[in-house]
Amino acid sequence: MAATNYDVLIIGSGASGGMAAYTLTKKGIKCLMLDAGPPVDFQNNHVTKPAWQLPYRGLGNPARLPHVIQATEYDANQWVDEKQVPYTHDPNSPFNWVRVRYVGGKSLFWSRMSFRLSDYEFKAKDYDGFGDNWPISLADLAPYYDQVEPIFRVRGRKEGLKQLPDGNFIEDTTPWSPAVQKFIGEANKRNIPVTKMRSSLGRGQLASSLNLLLPDALATGNLTIIPDAVVRDITVDTNTGRVTGANFLDRHSRREMHAKAKVVVLGASCLESTRILLNSGIANSSGALGHYLHDQFYITQSVQAVMPEVRDKTAPAGYASGGGYIPRFRNLQSKEKDFLRGYAFDFSAGSTPDAKFFPLYGKALDDALDAHRGAGFSGTCMGSVLPRFENHVRINKDVTDAWGIPVLHIQARYGSNESNMAKDAINTMAELCKACGWEVLARHDQPFPPGYSIHEVGTCRMGDSPKTSVLNKWNQSWDIKNLFVVDGSSFVTAGSQNPTMTILSLSMRASEYLAEQMRKNEL
Amino acid sequence: MRRRRFIQALAAAPAAPALLAQRQAAQQAAPAPAADAVVDPAPLDFSIADEGADPVSKFFSARQFATLKRLCDLLMPAAPGSPGALEARVPEFMDFLIGDAPTQRQQLWLSGLDGLEYQSQSRFRKAFVDTDATQADTLLAPLRQAWSFEPPDDPVARLLAAAKQDVRTATFNSFERNMAAAGGKRPRGGGGLYWLAVE
Numbered sequence: 001m002a003a004t005n006y007d008v009l010i011i012g013s014g015a016s017g018g019m020a021a022y023t024l025t026k027k028g029i030k031c032l033m034l035d036a037g038p039p040v041d042f043q044n045n046h047v048t049k050p051a052w053q054l055p056y057r058g059l060g061n062p063a064r065l066p067h068v069i070q071a072t073e074y075d076a077n078q079w080v081d082e083k084q085v086p087y088t089h090d091p092n093s094p095f096n097w098v099r100v101r102y103v104g105g106k107s108l109f110w111s112r113m114s115f116r117l118s119d120y121e122f123k124a125k126d127y128d129g130f131g132d133n134w135p136i137s138l139a140d141l142a143p144y145y146d147q148v149e150p151i152f153r154v155r156g157r158k159e160g161l162k163q164l165p166d167g168n169f170i171e172d173t174t175p176w177s178p179a180v181q182k183f184i185g186e187a188n189k190r191n192i193p194v195t196k197m198r199s200s201l202g203r204g205q206l207a208s209s210l211n212l213l214l215p216d217a218l219a220t221g222n223l224t225i226i227p228d229a230v231v232r233d234i235t236v237d238t239n240t241g242r243v244t245g246a247n248f249l250d251r252h253s254r255r256e257m258h259a260k261a262k263v264v265v266l267g268a269s270c271l272e273s274t275r276i277l278l279n280s281g282i283a284n285s286s287g288a289l290g291h292y293l294h295d296q297f298y299i300t301q302s303v304q305a306v307m308p309e310v311r312d313k314t315a316p317a318g319y320a321s322g323g324g325y326i327p328r329f330r331n332l333q334s335k336e337k338d339f340l341r342g343y344a345f346d347f348s349a350g351s352t353p354d355a356k357f358f359p360l361y362g363k364a365l366d367d368a369l370d371a372h373r374g375a376g377f378s379g380t381c382m383g384s385v386l387p388r389f390e391n392h393v394r395i396n397k398d399v400t401d402a403w404g405i406p407v408l409h410i411q412a413r414y415g416s417n418e419s420n421m422a423k424d425a426i427n428t429m430a431e432l433c434k435a436c437g438w439e440v441l442a443r444h445d446q447p448f449p450p451g452y453s454i455h456e457v458g459t460c461r462m463g464d465s466p467k468t469s470v471l472n473k474w475n476q477s478w479d480i481k482n483l484f485v486v487d488g489s490s491f492v493t494a495g496s497q498n499p500t501m502t503i504l505s506l507s508m509r510a511s512e513y514l515a516e517q518m519r520k521n522e523l
Numbered sequence: 524m525r526r527r528r529f530i531q532a533l534a535a536a537p538a539a540p541a542l543l544a545q546r547q548a549a550q551q552a553a554p555a556p557a558a559d560a561v562v563d564p565a566p567l568d569f570s571i572a573d574e575g576a577d578p579v580s581k582f583f584s585a586r587q588f589a590t591l592k593r594l595c596d597l598l599m600p601a602a603p604g605s606p607g608a609l610e611a612r613v614p615e616f617m618d619f620l621i622g623d624a625p626t627q628r629q630q631l632w633l634s635g636l637d638g639l640e641y642q643s644q645s646r647f648r649k650a651f652v653d654t655d656a657t658q659a660d661t662l663l664a665p666l667r668q669a670w671s672f673e674p675p676d677d678p679v680a681r682l683l684a685a686a687k688q689d690v691r692t693a694t695f696n697s698f699e700r701n702m703a704a705a706g707g708k709r710p711r712g713g714g715g716l717y718w719l720a721v722e
Contacts, residue, residue, distance in 0.1 A: 038721045045721055050714035051696035053571055057616060058696040059689060062624035077718040102721065356688055361598050361666045444672040 004224070006032040007518065009245055009261035011231050011276065014105020015500055016487035016507040017267030018209025018217070019148075023511035024265075025222035029518065032259055034229035034248055036268075037101030040108065042206060049074070067096040069452060078102075078109060084402045088409045095410040096451035097271060103227050104210030105269060106454065107500070112200040112207050113346070114154040115497035116145050116165040120332065120341075124493045128331065128340045131387055134492040135464045135473035138165060144505035152207055154501070156198035164195065164327035164497070172196045179307055179320035179349045179377070186435040187326065192428070195325045197346065200500075226259075228252060230403045233280040234264055234483070243282070243483045249403045263482045263514065263523060267507060270488040271393060274459040275408050277485070278395045283460075283477045289470050290394055292387040292458040293412050296496055297447035302381040302426050304357050304442045305433040307349070310375035320374060323348035328384070328496050330424070339420040340386065344496040345429060347379035357441040377438060381425045383447065384496045386417050387458050391450075412450045422447055455499050460489035475510035482523050486510045570709060573698040578615040582622030582629075587636040589652045591617060594639065597659055598687055599694040604703060608690050611697035617689065635682020642679060 008024055010017050013035040021031050051058035051073075060073040068079050080099035089095045100106045120127060122134040122141075142165070149168040156169040174196070176184065184194045200207040217223040228251035235244045235258065245260040266273040274290055277283050284290075310320045323346060330342035353376040358368045396409040426445040433440050450456075463469020466478035475490050477483040486507035488499055517523045583591060592614045601607030608614070621632045639662060643651035647658050654662065665680035666687060675681050694700055701710040 040721055046716045046718050048712070048714050049717040050701060050710060050712070052573075052698045052701045052710065053714070054696070054717070056620060057693045059620060059692055062620060062628060066625070074715045074717050077720045355691055356684070357670050359667045359669055361663065361687055362600055363602070366602075442670050442672070446672065 006030050006261040008263045008265055009259050010265045010267060011246060012268035013103045014209050014269060015107045016503050018213035019504045019507035020265045020267055020486055020511045021217040021223050022213040023508050024515055025217040025220040027515040029222060029515055031223050032261060033223060033225045034231055034259060035103045035227050036230045037103060039227045040102040068098050069096060086399060087407050088396045088399055093411060093413045094449040095412050096449050098454045104208050107208040108210060110500055113498040114198045114200045114501045116167055117495055117497055117502050118163050118165050120163050121493050121495035130340050132492055135462050141505050144509045145501060148501060148504045148508060151212055152200040153202060154198055154200050157196040159195050161193055161327060163332055177318060177321045180322055180324060182436050186432050192329050193327060195327060197325050231276055232405050234276060234282060236282055243480055254403060266485040267487045270456045270459060271408060273485055273487055273489050274393060279406055283470055283479050283483060285479050286467055286470055288461060288468060290459050291389045291392040292461050293391045293393060294385040294387040294458050294494055295450060295456045296453045296494060297383040297385055297414060297418050298453040299381040299422060299444055299447055301378050302444050303379050303429040303433060303440060304353055305377040305438040305440050306353060306372055307375050307377055307438050312371050320350040337424055339417045341384040342496060343381055343383040343421055343425045345379045345381055349377045350374050351376040353441055379429050382496050383418060383421045387493055393459055414447060414450060418447060457488040457491035457494045457499055460485050461492050462490050474513045475506060484510055484514055571698060578612060580615050580618040582618045590636045590640050593652045594686060595690050598690045606699045606703050608694045611694045611699045613690050613693045616693050631681055631685060634678040638679040
């Protein structure tokens with residue numbers, strides 16, 4: 001049987017690839033989707049296990065996943081095996097590349113925090129002169145956010161903040177707990193806004209491409225999904241310069257195959273898409289491919305405080321519970337600090353501080369933990385990282401993965417802007433806690449290594465000029481008309497908001513444009 | 524031997540006959556299957572190696588292991604009805620865990636344990652394992668410092684910070700601790716969602 005002629009080959013099945021399939025197939029476009037990972041049966045691929053049954057008692061295999069700081073022994077199997085798909089970096093510039101290879105990609109496991117970018121990000125250069133603006137504004141993307149948010153069932157509360165645009169929310173009507181109200185009061189005195197978290201409820205256990213996008217795409221009869229297909233490179237017709245499909249290997253047998261289509265859409269995740277393009281040797285007349293890698297720096301438990309009024313179970317039930325979100329508030333009107341742009345926090349009240357924070361051991365430590373049960377307050381800082389040309393990825397031809405495909409070398413480090421921002425963030429949060437009368441047990445103003453947030457973006461950025469960017473404003477390659485890249489690699493500036501809603505919206509927008517171009521025979 | 528006595532004491536708890544009686548009653552109440560009926564086998568009851576066998580330690584030297592045992596006992600002592608690190612065989616488990624770890628983590632434990640022993644000999648002219656509670660508490664002074672995200676430079680302080688976390692987790696997640704919490708029965712249910720490897 002000869003292979004079907006597909007209209008579009010989609011590489012990747014996560015948020016971006018899934019949304020491309022969802023949008024294109026509904027318009028009658030025949031799509032073939034390749035994913036490097038296996039299909040996952042979310043219900044049956046996990047079991048409930050007590051920690052005493054785990055070989056490493058919950059501490060994890062110490063030789064596995066050295067870069068995935070957030071991995072536990074419970075979820076170790078969900079992350080990409082770093083020995084199977086390695087990457088390299090300068091020993092002095094670590095980068096934590098955290099990956100998932102299942103059908104559905106990282107959308108199976110994301111934190112679900114769902115925000116829009118604002119024109120403080122889309123037009124960042126206009127505000128502070130650094131870098132470049134996106135080639136689009138919030139007004140261009142807002143109609144797509146409007147459609148994506150109901151699909152993912154984003155819950156939130158409309159706040160009217162320019163730096164955190166409201167969305168098409170399921171209204172969050174939950175009240176603030178008294179402890180959080182106290183915190184908000186101190187924040188507002190300092191003109192620091194606090195909002196409810198904005199989060200995708202999804203359906204059932206998931207808010208994923210796997211259950212929200214791919215089923216609808218398959219139902220059209222226009223989507224074929226091939227799992228376990230590890231793409232090596234994209235093929236090009238040397239006469240026309242157009243892409244013709246992709247070479248891939250079966251994950252198990254390593255059998256080589258070629259998939260053919262009129263258009264190729266890359267949505268393999270930020271760095272995997274760029275790796276495929278670099279290994280293909282295409283779409284880089286600008287020299288920007290692989291460059292401007294950035295993310296958000298994260299500092300989890302950046303401030304750990306104790307609420308004395310909750311200690312020794314003295315507070316009424318429900319006094320300290322829930323959490324919230326502090327959107328960016330620095331450098332909105334003018335330059336006010338020794339760094340550009342700003343940071344956000346998500347915080348929670350009512351946890352029990354980790355044992356490590358108490359300067360005790362033995363029985364005294366157990367007693368202290370008992371006394372502080374539910375009395376903890378902590379915040380995670382999420383800081384904007386400047387997109388710099390020198391932070392980049394390139395192919396390391398000396399190292400290959402388990403399928404013989406050359407790997408990425410990642411060269412990225414944070415600079416003084418990020419470290420100054422982190423110091424201000426943690427000082428501010430600690431001051432707020434003290435103003436509430438809370439005791440600060442520990443504070444941490446050093447970001448984890450780049451990549452830790454799993455929000456890496458850039459390296460295949462959009463722009464207004466083919467001389468300085470890889471993609472035009474439609475996520476379409478400047479060099480190759482029938483090639484689109486729809487994932488986070490297309491970002492120009494990330495801001496401090498989690499990127500998934502923006503990735504989904506960009507993919508939907510690009511796919512609608514692609515469908516229209518195909519309809520008009522203009523691709 | 525200390526652990527065996529502990530487990531034997533748990534096994535003597537009155538819960539065991541009650542459980543047996545429940546099983547017998549269930550068996551008596553069940554209707555007899557038809558002769559040609561296909562009967563699924565009852566789920567088999569498995570345990571883990573810790574219940575039926577002893578670990579073999581091979582990474583730390585005898586002296587380092589003795590220091591580690593004393594340290595574990597100080598960090599997570601037993602309490603009535605609640606096994607401590609020694610009953611939970613945490614020293615033996617740490618021997619396995621650190622033996623499997625990358626060199627840098629191994630070095631942290633090796634140099635830290637050696638350093639702790641050296642400090643004990645220097646200050647009290649006795650092995651750490653022989654220190655009394657007050658002397659040991661003096662040597663564990665770094666644990667009374669405010670916690671810092673940056674690991675301490677001093678090898679002993681660095682070991683103590685790591686051991687405080689790891690020994691605690693290994694004790695809480697031990698078979699012995701969970702069995703005690705379950706009233707001397709093999710613990711059942713609970714825990715977290717474990718992702719199986721997908722092939």
